[in-house]
Amino acid sequence: MRPIFAAVFLIWAAVAAPASMVGESLVRIEATGQSPDYKAPWNPGSVESGVGTGFVIAGDRILTNAHVVSNARFLTVSKEGDSRPYSARVLHIAHDCDLAMLAVDAPEFFNGTTALEFGGIPAIESTVSVYGYPIGGTRLSVTRGIVSRIDFQAYSHSGMDSHLTIQIDAAINPGNSGGPVLQKGKVVGVAFQGYSGDVAQNVGYMIPTPVVLRFLQDVEDGRYDRYMDLALTYEPLFNPAARKALGVTQDDRGVLVGRVYAGGSSEGHIREGDVLLSIDGLPISSDGSIPLDSDRVPFTEIVERKFKGDSVAIELLRDNRTLQVTVPLANPWPFVLQSNLYDEKPRYLVFGGLVFQPVNKDFMEAHSPGAAKLKYLFEYFIEDGIHRTKPELAVLGSILPDSVNSYAEDFRYEVVSKINGQAMRDLADVARALEEKHEFHTIEFEGNGRPLVLEAKAVADSRARIKQRYGIASEKNL
Amino acid sequence: MKLPILIFLLLFGIALAEDAPAPAGSASNALFRVQSNNQSYDFFQPWSKKPPVNRRGVGVVVENERVLVTAELVANSTFIELEHPVTGDKSAATLERVDYEVNLAVLRADKPEFLGQSTPLPLNGPARVGDLAEAVQFEANGGLAKTQARLTSVATAPYPVDGAVFLLYKAALPLQQRDGSFTIPLLRDGHLLGLVMRYDARNQTADIVPGVVIRRFLEESAKPGYAGFPRLGMSFSDLRDPQLRRHLRLQEPGGVLLTDITPHASAESAGLRKGDVILAVNGIPLDQDGHYEDTDHGRITFSHLTNTLTPPSTAVPVTILRDGKKLDLAVTMRPLDRNKSVIPSHHSDSPPGYLVAGGLVFIELSRAYLREWGPNWSSTAPQRLVHYDAFPNDLPRDRGRLVILSQVLPTADSIGYEHLENLVVTKVNGQEIRSLKDLSKALSKPVNGFHRIECEEDPKILFLDAASVEKNRDTLRDHYSLPALERL
Numbered sequence: 006m007r008p009i010f011a012a013v014f015l016i017w018a019a020v021a022a023p024a025s026m027v028g029e030s031l032v033r034i035e036a037t038g039q040s041p042d043y044k045a046p047w048n049p050g051s052v053e054s055g056v057g058t059g060f061v062i063a064g065d066r067i068l069t070n071a072h073v074v075s076n077a078r079f080l081t082v083s084k085e086g087d088s089r090p091y092s093a094r095v096l097h098i099a100h101d102c103d104l105a106m107l108a109v110d111a112p113e114f115f116n117g118t119t120a121l122e123f124g125g126i127p128a129i130e131s132t133v134s135v136y137g138y139p140i141g142g143t144r145l146s147v148t149r150g151i152v153s154r155i156d157f158q159a160y161s162h163s164g165m166d167s168h169l170t171i172q173i174d175a176a177i178n179p180g181n182s183g184g185p186v187l188q189k190g191k192v193v194g195v196a197f198q199g200y201s202g203d204v205a206q207n208v209g210y211m212i213p214t215p216v217v218l219r220f221l222q223d224v225e226d227g228r229y230d231r232y233m234d235l236a237l238t239y240e241p242l243f244n245p246a247a248r249k250a251l252g253v254t255q256d257d258r259g260v261l262v263g264r265v266y267a268g269g270s271s272e273g274h275i276r277e278g279d280v281l282l283s284i285d286g287l288p289i290s291s292d293g294s295i296p297l298d299s300d301r302v303p304f305t306e307i308v309e310r311k312f313k314g315d316s317v318a319i320e321l322l323r324d325n326r327t328l329q330v331t332v333p334l335a336n337p338w339p340f341v342l343q344s345n346l347y348d349e350k351p352r353y354l355v356f357g358g359l360v361f362q363p364v365n366k367d368f369m370e371a372h373s374p375g376a377a378k379l380k381y382l383f384e385y386f387i388e389d390g391i392h393r394t395k396p397e398l399a400v401l402g403s404i405l406p407d408s409v410n411s412y413a414e415d416f417r418y419e420v421v422s423k424i425n426g427q428a429m430r431d432l433a434d435v436a437r438a439l440e441e442k443h444e445f446h447t448i449e450f451e452g453n454g455r456p457l458v459l460e461a462k463a464v465a466d467s468r469a470r471i472k473q474r475y476g477i478a479s480e481k482n483l
Numbered sequence: 484m485k486l487p488i489l490i491f492l493l494l495f496g497i498a499l500a501e502d503a504p505a506p507a508g509s510a511s512n513a514l515f516r517v518q519s520n521n522q523s524y525d526f527f528q529p530w531s532k533k534p535p536v537n538r539r540g541v542g543v544v545v546e547n548e549r550v551l552v553t554a555e556l557v558a559n560s561t562f563i564e565l566e567h568p569v570t571g572d573k574s575a576a577t578l579e580r581v582d583y584e585v586n587l588a589v590l591r592a593d594k595p596e597f598l599g600q601s602t603p604l605p606l607n608g609p610a611r612v613g614d615l616a617e618a619v620q621f622e623a624n625g626g627l628a629k630t631q632a633r634l635t636s637v638a639t640a641p642y643p644v645d646g647a648v649f650l651l652y653k654a655a656l657p658l659q660q661r662d663g664s665f666t667i668p669l670l671r672d673g674h675l676l677g678l679v680m681r682y683d684a685r686n687q688t689a690d691i692v693p694g695v696v697i698r699r700f701l702e703e704s705a706k707p708g709y710a711g712f713p714r715l716g717m718s719f720s721d722l723r724d725p726q727l728r729r730h731l732r733l734q735e736p737g738g739v740l741l742t743d744i745t746p747h748a749s750a751e752s753a754g755l756r757k758g759d760v761i762l763a764v765n766g767i768p769l770d771q772d773g774h775y776e777d778t779d780h781g782r783i784t785f786s787h788l789t790n791t792l793t794p795p796s797t798a799v800p801v802t803i804l805r806d807g808k809k810l811d812l813a814v815t816m817r818p819l820d821r822n823k824s825v826i827p828s829h830h831s832d833s834p835p836g837y838l839v840a841g842g843l844v845f846i847e848l849s850r851a852y853l854r855e856w857g858p859n860w861s862s863t864a865p866q867r868l869v870h871y872d873a874f875p876n877d878l879p880r881d882r883g884r885l886v887i888l889s890q891v892l893p894t895a896d897s898i899g900y901e902h903l904e905n906l907v908v909t910k911v912n913g914q915e916i917r918s919l920k921d922l923s924k925a926l927s928k929p930v931n932g933f934h935r936i937e938c939e940e941d942p943k944i945l946f947l948d949a950a951s952v953e954k955n956r957d958t959l960r961d962h963y964s965l966p967a968l969e970r971l
Contacts, residue, residue, distance in 0.1 A: 240942035243899030247946040250933040263941035278944050377861070381870035388940075389867075412724035445730045452874050454742030454757045455720045458730040 027187060028085035028145055029119040032059040032067050033138045034107075034183065035083075035090065038076040043371035044403065046351035046362060047477045052078070058137035058184030059107060060192070063120045067107040068217070069183030070197050071098050072162045074105050075347035082109060084118060085145060097224040100347055101232050103162040103197050103212065104220045105183075123214045124191030126298070127152050127171070135175045135196050135209070137184030150175025150209070157303060158210060161198055164366060165344030166232065168309060169302070170210050177209030186211045215310065223312055230313035233334035235305065236269020237262055239281065242291045251280050252325040258282055259322065260293045260304075267393045270335045280322040284308075308334065340387065341365075354436050355480045357464035358405040358471045359413060359457075361421065363432050364398035372402065376418035378452040397431035401450070405475045409459065409467040416457050419450035433483050513604040514668060516566040516621060517542040517552050517576075517590070523559040526852040527890070529837040529844075530965050535561060540666030541620060542590065543675055544601045545701055549589040553680045553692070554581050555643060556665035557588050558831040565592050569625035572597070580704040582711055583831055584647040586680050586692060587700045607674030608694030609779035610634055610652060616671040618656055618679060618689070632656040632669060632689065639784040643681055643690070645828035645850070647714070650780065650787050652677055652691040658684075695779065699791055713795045713816030715786065716748020717741055717755065722771045731760055732807040738762045739773040741803075746880055747823050753801070753814040760804040764788055789816055825875040825882060826850060836919045838969040840926055840934065841896030841952040842959060843945070845908065847919055848872075848885040865905045867940070883917025888938060888945075892963050896952050900945060906938040919971050 034057045039050040057073030059082065067082060074080060074095050081090035091114045098105040109115070127133055134149045150173045158170035173186065177199040186194040194211030223229055239260040242248060253259045259280040265271050275281075282288070284304045287295040294301040308317060316333045345366055354361045362368055364383050374380070382391055382398055391398075399421045404413050421429045424438035425447055439446055446464070448457040472480065517540045522532040538557075542550040542565065550565060557563055563576040574594035581588040592598055610616070617629040636653040654669070656679070667679035669691055677691035703709055719739040722728055731740075738760045744751050755761075762768060764785045767775045774782045793799055798813040821827060828850045835852075838845045846852060853872055856864040861873075871878065871885060888906040891897050908916050911925035912935055926934060929949035936945040960968055 238941050241899060244946065245898065246896065246933060246948035246951065247899070247944075249948070250931075250935065250946040261942055261944070263943045375862075377870060377873045381866055384866050385870075412727070415720075445726070447730065452877060454718070455740055456727070458724070458727040460726050460729070463726065 026119065026190075027121075027136050027185070029117065030061045030121045030185070031136055031145060032061060032069075032082045032084055033143075034059050034067075034069055034073055034093070035081045036074050036077045037079040038074075039078050040076050041349070041351045041367070043351050043362070043367050046353040046360070046402075046482070047355070047479060050076075056138055056180050057182045058180065058196075060136075060183075060185045061115065061118045061120050062221075063122075065109070065112070065115045065120075066096065067093065067109070068195065069105050069107060070162070070195065070212075071100050071103045071105045071347070072197075073183045074098065074107065075100070075162075080107065082107065082114070084114070087117075097220075097229045098348065099220050099223070099229050099231070100163050100345070101160070101166045102168055102216050102220055103160050104195065104217065106221075106224060121185055121187075121192045122190075123218060124188060124193045126155065126213055126215070127188050127193045129153075129155065131188065133173055133175065133186050133188045133193060133211075135173070135177060135181060135184060135186050135211075137181040137196060139176075139178035139180035141178070146181075148175040148177075150207070153208075155213070155300075163344040165340055168216050168232075169213050169306065171213045173209050173211060174207040175209055176207070177211075181209075192217075219310060219312075231336055233270065233308055233311055233313060233315070233336065234340070235271045235275070235308055235317075235332065235334075236266040236340075237271045237275060238264045239293060241293055242280065248291075251278075251322065253280055253282075253322060255282075257291050258288055259291055260289055262321075264388065266387055267390055270332055274330045274332045275319065275321065276323065278323075281319060282322055282327070283320040285318050343383075343386065350482055352432055352482050353402070354432060354439075354483065355405070355471070355477055356439050357459050357467055358407040358410045358475075359401055359459075360403045360405065361399050361432060361435050362402040364400045364420070368400070368402065372418070374418040378450075379418050379420055382420055382451065394428070395430055399429055399432045399435045405471055405477075407467050407471050407474075409463045409471075413457055415455075416448075416450055416453070419453055421448060422451045423447075423449040436481060436483055512601045513544040514568065514619060514621070514627075515542045515544065515550060515598075515601075516540075516568055517550065517556065517666065518564045518566065519557045519560045519665075520562040521557070521559045522561050523831070524835050524851075526835055526846070526849070526855045529835040529846055530967070530970070538665045540664070541668055542666060543668050543678070544598055544603050545589065546603045547705065548598050549579060549591055550576065550598070551678070551697065551701070552588050552590060552666045553678055554583045554586045554588045554831075555680065557581065557590070558583070558644075563590060565590070565597065567625075568621045571625075580709060581832070582700060582704065582709075583644040584642065584711055585649055585696050585700055586642050586644055587678070587697060587704075589701070589704065604668075604670075604673075604675045606694040606698050607671045607676045608698075610637065610671070610676060610693070611781060612637055614671070616654070616669045616676045618658060619668050619670055620658075628659070629670075630656060630658050635688070637693075637780050637783065639787055640690075642692075644831075647712075648784070648786055649696055649712070649791060650693050650783065652693050654679075654689045654691055655687060656682070656689040657687045658682060658689070696791055703795065710795075711818035712790055713793060713797075714748060714819045715750045715789055715814065715816075716745035716819055717750040718743040719761065719773060721773065722760065731804065733760060733804065735762055735768065735804075737768055737770040738804065739769060739771070743876055745819065745876065748819055749814050749817050752817075753812050755801070755803065755812065755814070756805070758805070761785075761801060762804055762809070763802040765793075765799055789814070825878055825884065826872045834970060836969075836971050838919055838922055838926075838971065839892065839959065839965060840968075841947040841955070842892040842894035843888055843897060843900065843903075843936070843947070844890045844892060845886055845919065845922055846889045848887050848907075852889070867907070868905060871907075881917075883921075884919075886916045886919060886922055888936070892959070894955060894959055894962075896947055896955060903942075903945075906940045908936060908938050910937040911935065919969075923969060923971055 037054045041050045042048045059067040059069035062068050080093040082093045083090050091109050093107045093109045096106045096108045154172040157167050160166045177196045181196045184196045185192045196211050199209040242259050242261045262279045284307050289304045295304045316331050446459045519538050520535050522535040525531045525533050540556040542552045545551045565576045566573045574592040574597040576590040579589045579591045614634045616632045620628045632654040634654050639648050640651040669677045677693045679689045681690040720742050741759045777783050793816045798815045801812050853860050853864045886908045890904050891900050893901045912930050914925035934947040
């Protein structure tokens with residue numbers, strides 16, 4: 006422990022002067038949130054509090070991580086030298102790149118603060134300093150490290166997105182989240198995630214400025230539109246026979262398109278088996294990289310930097326002919342099902358004690374069901390194009406035991422396929438179908454030849470009883 | 484399988500007293516030690532066999548100078564030996580007939596007159612819950628060690644090897660370690676009541692193939708062209724739910740719902756469909772669980788009637804309810820056609836097929852392949868393949884076998900494909916692929932000098948240079964020491 010303390014003092018001495026200036030920009034955020042309960046979706050969820058860091062940017066705004074203020078019910082901010090908590094609210098939140106912008110209602114909060122400016126991508130091995138309010142004390146903490154690696158990394162907040170990330174060897178601990186990483190007085194990143202000490206040491210990650218600036222530009226119109234995606238898969242094109250067969254003549258150029266996802270940007274423009282040769286004029290190597298900013302990055306970085314409504318120009322090879330296509334960029338909606346959701350109340354429908362829920366990552370994590378059909382449908386939802394006919398999987402998530410559903414237990418964790426003969430596309434369909442007048446409701450499930458039959462009258466009789474017995478405030482949230 | 488065997492051995496290591504040897508009777512005369520050397524195939528490297536294992540059991544002499552054992556004892560056997568328990572005389576033996584569904588096999592001694600003095604053990608049965616019997620093992624000196632068993636259950640249940648459902652006895656049995664754990668005869672009054680095929684040492688319970696299944700196997704397997712027990716080829720669920728019964732307009736007190744049906748099997752060929760309610764079989768009404776009153780075994784599932792008691796190729800009258808109307812159908816009981824199963828559930832004795840082209844290894848998907856992922860294969864194996872195995876009837880009818888690119892042996896031809904594994908192949912050179920034979924045929928007709936291989940998963944399309952693949956055949960075989968590049 007002793008050498009570590011020494012190191013901290015050294016850094017403190019070296020950065021003491023600028024730190025006092027940075028202090029004018031730093032904000033301590035206390036967030037009280039409610040995380041939804043996917044096992045009892047009608048419940049408001051348990052109340053939790055946490056601390057994070059933010060910093061003042063131009064226009065009297067505070068920038069922080071999305072995960073610091075996700076599911077927040079009440080937010081306060083305080084600044085260095087003024088420990089009074091001010092009430093704050095989320096102005097924009099981007100779960101796909103873990104960034105959020107806050108506003109403070111009392112304008113005087115910003116008196117005496119300094120907005121930080123943004124720099125570029127720091128060089129490998131150059132020194133950076135991390136500012137924030139990590140565990141171990143309540144006052145401002147500074148750690149210093151060097152830039153270890155610049156690469157694409159998964160952003161754990163959404164669990165689905167990957168963007169450019171900078172790895173540094175300064176400690177990033179709980180509470181550091183949302184804090185600025187500075188070099189020569191300018192923000193070069195926002196600290197956001199790391200590993201716990203038993204996995205890897207001296208590995209911290211920050212969101213680099215291209216991602217931050219993209220967020221700031223995206224919300225300029227008052228709305229966050231998310232990252233755009235080509236919604237396709239590609240494979241490196243190394244195999245000489247494949248290159249010859251596909252007629253790729255240039256050495257070391259081109260990647261092979263695997264899947265083009267239904268409903269995504271590329272559908273109708275790019276096809277399975279096309280060879281992508283260049284993007285916005287930049288040649289794509291056979292490993293999928295392009296030269297950009299004097300570095301090699303995956304060609305998808307071009308799309309990363311674009312916005313809703315933008316398009317990319319792609320040169321491709323199809324049936325031995327070179328084509329130029331323009332792909333208008335759109336939201337990759339089906340992927341949301343497979344990412345973590347925040348700031349949304351869980352949706353559900355209670356009918357005769359049967360709790361129907363949409364299948365998403367939160368549901369799967371809360372229940373960890375073993376049902377083979379459900380696991381397949383969730384895991385291959387996009388890959389196998391299941392979303393084309395079924396934009397949402399409605400599952401029988403749990404059963405509130407009552408005499409009306411005595412024989413339903415076998416159907417738990419099965420995915421609804423049809424109700425009264427009609428195919429079900431989503432939870433709203435299920436709700437609509439069950440409202441129709443029938444003597445019996447016949448619910449069919451994917452991969453199960455046995456239907457679940459409920460008598461409409463028995464269900465009607467059970468409603469008040471089930472609501473009261475299980476303390477269900479509302480029978481549905483669609 | 485590995486776990487129960489391990490527990491077995493551990494327990495027997497601390498075994499205490501032994502039962503007193505019984506006086507020699509007809510039983511001792513009809514029992515032989517059986518030792519089988521078994522070598523199963525390695526489905527990840529289908530050209531190799533795994534290291535051999537040795538299994539022991541107690542065989543029972545039956546009619547026509549044959550020895551009855553469980554199929555598991557001799558699965559993938561390379562060498563089988565019979566040993567006289569007292570004299571120690573040995574004879575190699577030949578596997579005459581094996582049926583993995585009912586877990587039974589018969590052997591014949593290679594030495595003429597080897598079984599000379601012994602008399603076949605007659606079958607005993609039926610039995611009811613609570614009946615007593617004796618499990619018989621050998622002492623080191625060849626004497627019989629008997630342990631009393633009490634039957635705790637008589638019901639239809641899945642059998643070990645591929646999950647087929649037949650009548651099964653369960654017994655409480657405090658067994659002690661002696662050699663031979665893969666077949667232990669269960670006797671009553673000196674007659675064969677059943678064969679212990681699985682023993683749970685922790686709970687001291689045994690799963691037993693009952694005499695009625697053994698009798699049917701011995702009768703039918705002696706006939707030429709034996710293809711196994713007849714099977715309905717369907718799944719059903721109980722009809723206890725009164726709301727479902729009212730919806731189906733069921734007047735009768737019993738009946739079960741047909742929920743899944745195997746293409747081309749007996750039930751489907753007779754015109755049965757998903758959603759039918761089976762009311763009676765052979766004129767005997769079924770209760771809501773599908774049980775009937777069997778004269779020998781009490782209340783058991785009707786599949787015993789159709790799959791065990793009915794001789795093959797016999798028609799069984801079945802009464803069903805469809806759309807509120809009663810219908811009478813005749814189901815001609817036939818064994819399942821293994822060649823038509825999408826994903827074969829067991830794969831013993833016949834070597835698995837494979838084909839290697841340019842380093843790409845192709846196999847037909849089987850349960851045995853999935854089992855290579857270990858005891859938790861259903862969660863650790865690739866989920867798409869597990870899903871196909873669990874829901875084969877969700878595949879298009881007559882999809883055929885699923886040919887998969889299981890792995891890639893890096894070669895000059897497979898550059899860039901090294902990371903690929905477990906892709907389902909759909910077409911090769913424009914031809915649909917429903918078997919390894921299809922694949923082999925398609926690979927003989929390259930298009931414009933290339934093999935074009937399409938699969939369900941990314942990268943979706945692969946190419947190989949046909950001439951180069953042909954030219955590099957010997958190199959590939961030599962480098963990876965493959966005995967052959969294909970076995971169809």
